[in-house]
Amino acid sequence: AYRRTATAVEFVHTEIDPAFEGQGLASTLVRAALDDVRREGLAVLLSCPFVRRYVSRHPEYLDLVPTAERGRFGLEPTG
Numbered sequence: 001a002y003r004r005t006a007t008a009v010e011f012v013h014t015e016i017d018p019a020f021e022g023q024g025l026a027s028t029l030v031r032a033a034l035d036d037v038r039r040e041g042l043a044v045l046l047s048c049p050f051v052r053r054y055v056s057r058h059p060e061y062l063d064l065v066p067t068a069e070r071g072r073f074g075l076e077p078t079g
Contacts, residue, residue, distance in 0.1 A: 001013040001014075001015075001048075002033075004042075007042060007043060008042055008043040008044065008045055008066075009033075009037050009042055009043075009044055009045070010044075010045035010046075010047055011030075011033070011044065011045070011046060011047060011048040011051040012047050012048055013048050014026055014029065014030060014048050014050040014051055016029070026050060027054060030050065030051050030054045031054075031058075034051075034054075034055075034061050034064060037064060038061075038064060042064075043064060043065065043066050043069075044061070044064040044065050045065070045066075045069060046065060046069075046075075052074065052075075055075065056074070056075060062075060
């Protein structure tokens with residue numbers, strides 16, 4: 001689930017059918033969603049704990065999170 005504005009996408013909740021848990025599908029879904037956000041030139045807000053953990057483990061997506069918001073989501077500000 002997400003909320004979209006003109007400048008950002010807020011990821012609120014990620015859910016995979018329990019029959020498919022443990023197969024990396026949530027990570028695949030999140031990676032594709034973040035890549036789409038990047039292509040559209042939007043920012044990302046990480047209200048979903050799964051997406052927040054994903055970004056913290058894949059710092060190549062950290063630049064999508066506005067610097068001012070990184071502390072709110074428990075991410076280290078850079079630069």
